[in-house]
Amino acid sequence: MSTPLSGPGSATQAPGQGPVGSRPPRSRATRDHAPITLTGLAGKVLLLGLTAGIAVWAAFPLIDTGKWAGLALLAATTAGLFYLYLTPRHIPAKYLVPGTLFLIAFQVFPVLYTASTAFTNFGDGHRGGKDDAIVAIQTSSVTQVPGSAEYALSIATKGDPATGALLFLVTDPATGTVSAGDGGGLRQLDAADVTVTPGGKVTAADGYTVLNFGQASARSREITDLVVPTAGGALRSSGLSRAYEGKAVRAYEAGCDCVRDAETGQTWTADQELGAFVAADGERLAQGWKVNVGLSNFTRVLTDKNISGPFLGTLIWNFAFAVASTGGTFLLGMLIALVLHSPRMRGTNVYRVLLVLPYAMPSFAMLLAWRDMFNADFGLINNLFGLDVDWFGQPWTARFAVILVQLWLGYPYMFLVATGALQAIPRELTEATSVDGASPWQSFRAVTLPLLLVALSPLLISSFAYNFNNFNAIYLTTEGAPFPADNPTNGATDLLITYTYRLAFGGQGAQFGFAAAISLFIFAIVAVVSAVSFRRTRKQEEVYS
C-alpha cells in the first residue's frame, strides 16, 4: 500500500510549480487568512475520527491471528491518511487519494495478480504447492483394509446446515474420546461439551450444528469426498453414520522424488516443469502443483490446433458482434432521432417517453425474457410469426437473435444522445444549406452527420469497448450455444469473454492460468482499438489542454 501514497504524494511535490497563474498568491492567501470554518473543521474531525475508528476495529482480528504484515500496512495507511488531511500541503492528493485507495485495493491489485497467473499452470489440480499435492495424493488413495478401526460418525458444521463447511464428529471406540475432524486433521473435543449416545454416536456438541439424516443425505457427495488425515492414514466415511480409518496405498518417497503405489509397485516421478507426477508411460496423477510455465499459455493459443482454430473464429465473430451492436444501435437511434427532429412534428414527447422505456427496464431481466421469447417450443417470436425455428440451435439464427436483442436494449440510449446532439446543432446551418438548394439528403450528409459524429464518437468508442466484452448479452441468452459436436467449450455465439469465463470456471476443470493469458489478449485488443480510434478523433489534445 506504499505505492498509492507515494504515487499521489510525489505528485504533490509540485503544487506550486503548476502553470496556473493564480497559484502562488493563492497559497499565500490561504496561509494569511486561513479560513477555518466551523463546518469544515467539524467535517474533518468527524471523518478522521471515523477513519481512526475503522482502523482500530480492523486491527483486532489482525492482532488475534498474528498477521503482522497486514497490521503494519493498516497502520501505515491510517498514518498516511492522517498526515495527508492534517497538513496544508499536498492539495491534489487530498482529492485523489480516497478513490485511488479503492482502485488499488480492488482493481489494480486483482488485475496484476491475474496477469501474473497467466505465466503459471494455476487451475484445478494445480492449486497449491508440491507438499499440498503429496498430501492430497496420499489421502485420496486411502482404502479400507482388513482390521481398519471403525468409528460411529456424526456429520456437523459450524455454519448453515445446507452450505457450511462439513466436519466429522467421531468417538474412539477404545477410549471414548470425541474428536472433530476436517481436511486439516483431527482435534480432540472436551468431554463436557458433547452429548454421546451409548452406541458412541455424537448427538450434540457445543459450537457445532449436528446435521440430521435428511440434511446429511442431501450433501452425501461432499461427505464421501471428505478425507480427514490421521497419523496412520486417514478417516473416510462409509455411509452416513460409520467411518473407518484406512491406510494410504500411495506414498511419497523423497529418495526418488516419486510417488509409489504399494499394491501395484508403479511409480510416478515428479516433473518440476509440468508441476505433476508422471509415470514412465506418460500417465499423470490428477493432483499436481503450481509452477511457472513461462509463455506456454500464450503460445498455446497460437499453436495448439484445437484452440487456435476456434479462437480465430471467435475473435472474428467478437468483432462482428461489437461492430453490429454499436453500429446498429447508433443507426437506428439516429434515424428515429432525425425523424422526430422536425418543428412540424406533434407529440414528440409522448414518442420519446415510449421509445426510451427499454432503457429503463432492468436489462438482466429483459435479456432472460428475450431468451424465452426465442424459445423454440413455445416462444413468442415463433408463435407470433407462425415460424418453427430453433433460434438458438443454429449458428446464424442464434447470432441474428443476440444482435437483435442488443439492438433493442441499446438503441434507446443512442436515440437519447443523438437527440441531444441534434438539438445542439444550430438550425441556421441546415436552413442555410436548403437556401443554397441542397436536398435534405445532401444537407444531412454534409452538415448534420459530421457534426453528430464529432459529438458522439467518444461515446461510440466506449460503446464498442463495452460491447466487445458484453458478457451478459451472451451469458444470459444463448450461453454461447450452439456448440459444435466436437468442441463443447467454444460455441458459435461465444465472445472471447464468455469463452474465457468457461475456461476459468466451466465444468471441464478450471484453467485459471490459461484463462488469464486469454484475458491479457483481450485487454491488448481492446486497448489497441481504443487507442487508435481515440487518436483518430484527436480528442487527446483537447482533453489534455
Add this chain to the structure above:
Amino acid sequence: MTTLTGAARTGDTAGRPPAANRNVTGRRRNRWFAQVGWRHLVAVLGVLFSLFPIVFVLSAALNPLGTLSTTELVPTGGVSLGNFGGLFERTAFERWFLNSLLIAGVASFASVFLSALAAYAFSRMRFRGRRVGLLALLLIQMFPQFLAIVAIYLIFGTITDLWPSIGFNTPWGLLLLYMGGALGVNTWLMKGFFDTLPRELDESATMDGASHAQVYFRIMLPLVAPILAVTGLLAFIGTINEFLMANVFLTSTDSKTLAVGMYGMLQGNERNNNFGIFAAGTLLTAIPTVLVFQLLQRYIVSGLTAGAVKG
C-alpha cells in the same frame, strides 16, 4: 405552401365536380404524408419495436396460469394479480429488492462523490503525474475486470475470515468491490464537464478568501449538479443490473440482489413454471429506475452530450 394549396383549392372548387375535389384533398394528404406523416409512421414502428417485449412481460405477469408456454402477447385467458402474490410468497423478493436498492443507492452516491473529487483535482490542479494518472484510469478500465474474479475471490476469502461483516454474503463487501471501479470513465466524463466551467469563478472565490474545499463544495459542485445526476443514474442502473460479481458474492437467500435472485428463478426445471412470477418481478424492478429516470430526463439528454462533446 399552405397559401399555394389554398389558392389552388379556391380556384378549383369554382365549377368542378366533387370528384376533382376529392382528388385535391388526396393530394394534400400526400403532401402531408411526405412531410410529417412518414415521420409518424417510422416513430410508431419504433414504438412498437420498443414496446412489444415489455407488453409480453406485462402479459406474462398478468397471466393467471403463470407459465411461459401459456403466455401470449395479449392476455387471452383472463387477467389476475396472482403472480405478484406468488412472488412475495414463494421467494424473498422484498429482501432482494431492499438489498438492491441499498447497494445501488449507496454505490452510485459514493462512486459519484469519489469520482467528482478526483475530477476536480484533474481539471483544476496541475501536478506531476496528472497525465499519467488520466491515461492509467483509461487503461485500467479496459482490462475486463471480472476476469480478476479468481483473485477477488481469494482476497475476499481472507477478508471474510478476518472481518465477517464485510465479507461474502454481506452488502458491504460487494459495495467495497464496486467502489474499486468508482474512478474511471465517470471521472473522464466529469472532468470534461468541470473543464467547461469558467476558471474565473473559482479564482474570484479564492481572491475572496475561500479555501480549496470551499471552492469545491460551494461553487463547483452546485454547478455540475446535472452531470452528477446523470452519472449517478447511470451508476444506479449499472449496479442494479450487475450480475456476475454479485452472483459470486451473494449465495445465501437473504443477501441476494434482484439480479442474482431472479436469475435463480429461471434456473433448472422451474424455468417454465416460474415465468409468471419472474415477469412480475421484472415489472416491480423497473419501478425505481423509471421513477428516477422520468425525474431526471431533461438533465440526461443535456448531461450525456455535454460530457460527450468534451470527451
